[in-house]
Amino acid sequence: MAVYTEVSDEDLNAFVAQYDLGGVLSCKGIAEGVENSNFLLVTGKGPYILTLYEKRTRREDLPFFLGLMEHLADKGIACPLPVQGKDGKALRELCGRPAVIVTFLAGMWPRRITPQHCAELGPALARLHLAVADFRMERPNALSLGGWKELFEKCAPRADEVARNLRATLEAELAALEAHWPRALPAGVIHADLFPDNVFFRGNTLSGVIDFYFACNDFLVYDIAICLNAWCFEIDGSFNATKARLLLTSYQKVRPLSKDELAALPWLCRGSAVRFLLTRLYDWLNHPPGAFVKPKDPLEYLRKLRFHQTVRGLGDYCLDDGGSYQV
Numbered sequence: 001m002a003v004y005t006e007v008s009d010e011d012l013n014a015f016v017a018q019y020d021l022g023g024v025l026s027c028k029g030i031a032e033g034v035e036n037s038n039f040l041l042v043t044g045k046g047p048y049i050l051t052l053y054e055k056r057t058r059r060e061d062l063p064f065f066l067g068l069m070e071h072l073a074d075k076g077i078a079c080p081l082p083v084q085g086k087d088g089k090a091l092r093e094l095c096g097r098p099a100v101i102v103t104f105l106a107g108m109w110p111r112r113i114t115p116q117h118c119a120e121l122g123p124a125l126a127r128l129h130l131a132v133a134d135f136r137m138e139r140p141n142a143l144s145l146g147g148w149k150e151l152f153e154k155c156a157p158r159a160d161e162v163a164r165n166l167r168a169t170l171e172a173e174l175a176a177l178e179a180h181w182p183r184a185l186p187a188g189v190i191h192a193d194l195f196p197d198n199v200f201f202r203g204n205t206l207s208g209v210i211d212f213y214f215a216c217n218d219f220l221v222y223d224i225a226i227c228l229n230a231w232c233f234e235i236d237g238s239f240n241a242t243k244a245r246l247l248l249t250s251y252q253k254v255r256p257l258s259k260d261e262l263a264a265l266p267w268l269c270r271g272s273a274v275r276f277l278l279t280r281l282y283d284w285l286n287h288p289p290g291a292f293v294k295p296k297d298p299l300e301y302l303r304k305l306r307f308h309q310t311v312r313g314l315g316d317y318c319l320d321d322g323g324s325y326q327v
Ligand SMILES: Nc1ncnc2c1ncn2[C@@H]1O[C@H](COP(=O)(O)OP(=O)(O)OP(=O)(O)O)[C@@H](O)[C@H]1O
Pocket: 002, 030, 032, 033, 034, 035, 036, 037, 038, 049, 080, 102, 103, 104, 105, 106, 197, 198, 210, 211, 213
């Protein structure tokens, strides 16, 4: 489970006393998530989330992430809002880790994705992209081409332990991505990790988005590519064109995509598949025996990559038969 740092009652009470939240009523570790330690903290003022940032979230990036959540919440996007202490600061330290308390969002992430979930996701993502247009902080995407290459080099010597020819497959794919990666598309701050476990629903209605800790500046449509991979494949590995069409058409009701953005999607989907394949592969190969967090399956993303490699244009996704957008 994702509680890497245990917090004593004494430390917790002293920490919470720095806020105007009343006393601690309960604090329970949250099993989900892999990056940071999260707790459901209940105080006299209600439920909150306490997050202790572990080693992969860089301290210098935290003002960007917290500033982004404040900006989005201010624009009416349903996302966690960092809570300020009595001194006006949201970011402080607990047990030697940077730590924040954020507001609690009601809802559940969907365990079984339906087309309706994708139809809700599209406009929420588009609204997020519009809302960041005047967010002034920047964070380059460390997990784009350059970052993939670095990760690949770290994983390459042992990649074939995980799948036959994986090293050669990745090497060839990185070269192809380098050659075809779009150079100029509308850009801004993207979520960059908008998987189903980061999107909450109440019934079929999207109620909030969490986990902005990979957010960065990149092509806006790259966020859609990430979502196509994370939301539109079935457990048996097949691509669900109905879900993809709903995601794209509903997104475009809020933020229409240009011809260039649509045309770039197949390569962006390949890039996004490589991004998650590589981070999962790295975690798989560097997983300490006995660790309580189960690494995610890298091969799921190898299968997705192989699917996108067969695609020659948007038509191969069977996306352009609805007539609801133009390529
Ligand atoms: N603001 C919030 N409101 C309600 N629940 C939350 C909130 N933030 C986090 N959670 C709960 O904590 C879990 C883990 O949170 P989060 O996804 O941010 O962790 P993480 O370690 O960064 O995970 P990931 O592996 O997705 O990067 C979520 O699945 C959710 O159950």
